Amino acid sequence: MKFNKLKKPYRCHPDPRGPGRGEGSRRLNNNEILRPKSGTQNDIKPGLKIKEKQLLSSIAHGLPLSLKPYEELSKKINIGEKVIFNLIKRWLKEGIVRKFGAVPYHTSVGYKCNAMVAWKIQEDKIKQTGRHLSSFHQISHCYQRKSLPEWEYNLYTMIHTKTRKECASLIKHISKIDGVCDHKPLYTLKEFKKAPLML
Amino acid sequence: MNNIEKNIIEYIQNEFPLSSRPYKALGLKFGISEKNVFEIVSKLIKKNYIRRIGASVDSRKLGLSSTLAAMKVPDAKLGRVTKIVNALKGVTHNYLRKGEYNLWFTLTAGSDKEITEILRNVSIKSGIKDILNLPAEEIFKIKTYFKP
Numbered sequence: 317m318k319f320n321k322l323k324k325p326y327r328c329h330p331d332p333r334g335p336g337r338g339e340g341s342r343r344l345n346n347n348e349i350l351r352p353k354s355g356t357q358n359d360i361k362p363g364l365k366i367k368e369k370q371l372l373s374s375i376a377h378g379l380p381l382s383l384k385p386y387e388e389l390s391k392k393i394n395i396g397e398k399v400i401f402n403l404i405k406r407w408l409k410e411g412i413v414r415k416f417g418a419v420p421y422h423t424s425v426g427y428k429c430n431a432m433v434a435w436k437i438q439e440d441k442i443k444q445t446g447r448h449l450s451s452f453h454q455i456s457h458c459y460q461r462k463s464l465p466e467w468e469y470n471l472y473t474m475i476h477t478k479t480r481k482e483c484a485s486l487i488k489h490i491s492k493i494d495g496v497c498d499h500k501p502l503y504t505l506k507e508f509k510k511a512p513l514m515l
Numbered sequence: 516m517n518n519i520e521k522n523i524i525e526y527i528q529n530e531f532p533l534s535s536r537p538y539k540a541l542g543l544k545f546g547i548s549e550k551n552v553f554e555i556v557s558k559l560i561k562k563n564y565i566r567r568i569g570a571s572v573d574s575r576k577l578g579l580s581s582t583l584a585a586m587k588v589p590d591a592k593l594g595r596v597t598k599i600v601n602a603l604k605g606v607t608h609n610y611l612r613k614g615e616y617n618l619w620f621t622l623t624a625g626s627d628k629e630i631t632e633i634l635r636n637v638s639i640k641s642g643i644k645d646i647l648n649l650p651a652e653e654i655f656k657i658k659t660y661f662k663p
Binding site for chain 2: 372375376377378379383384385386387397401404405407410411412413414415418419420421422424427443446447455456457458459461462464467472476500501503504505506507509510511512513515
């Protein structure tokens with residue numbers, strides 16, 4: 317995994333007077349622990365990157381069910397709660413964490429019909445169609461994907477509706493949009509795996 | 516779900532408080548006790564309304580590659596092939612779908628090359644030759660919020 321490419325390792329200015337003196341011995345506040353300094357050497361917190369990875373992996377798998385979930389994480393990973401909050405805030409800002417919250421089972425939340433639809437869109441209309449389809453609230457994901465000679469579909473949408481009828485009528489509506497040549501509805505029959513990313 | 520449960524699930528889908536006692540923060544927001552919110556959330560998890568509370572990670576931002584893959588799997592082989600696919604660490608979603616290509620999964624790995632390699636191995640192991648590798652060229656929308 318390329319996690320280490322994420323950012324430069326944390327380094328501080330080497331101090332010729334040795335450890336316990338100079339800049340390296342200063343107590344760091346949370347922000348400093350999170351921000352790498354440029355043009356420096358010597359790891360001051362060599363374990364931090366590993367801990368960041370542990371934290372990201374833990375929160376990807378979900379917070380422990382506890383009144384004080386961050387305190388539990390803090391004990392498990394051995395970093396301060398404030399560091400945890402700051403890291404999550406930073407990851408949200410950087411987009412590494414897209415969302416921090418509850419992940420629902422959409423079927424139990426009332427979305428009984430879930431379909432992936434592969435669309436074949438006229439090449440010169442694909443961007444405008446992608447943007448247009450993204451505006452539908454029933455569409456959660458809209459991706460342009462590589463098409464293959466044996467599979468010429470180039471745009472994919474995930475549609476979630478409360479009924480199959482609503483889903484079918486939306487598909488029909490979209491199929492009539494200018495530039496949409498063909499489509500293949502791929503209704504979800506069974507979920508075999510849905511797991512957070514293993515880091 | 517009753518109204519308060521709906522309101523809570525709706526709210527925490529978008530953000531979960533980053534504070535030492537998040538259920539206390541939610542309780543203040545909804546005008547109920549910390550204990551009450553915690554009981555509701557615990558129930559929503561237990562009853563399979565909520566999968567987990569945590570981070571959705573953008574693998575591309577971490578420098579990883581991902582793709583959508585599809586396979587044509589005959590019914591008789593479905594159990595075995597699903598086992599092979601599910602065992603892959605980089606597989607985050609795997610669904611049986613209606614259609615000729617019936618097994619659809621997302622795969623994340625260190626590079627495009629690694630993805631090609633993994634898919635080749637899946638093909639060899641499963642004996643299924645028809646595998647589509649459909650990497651994204653542009654992402655127009657990702658929304659993971661569902662109004663209850």
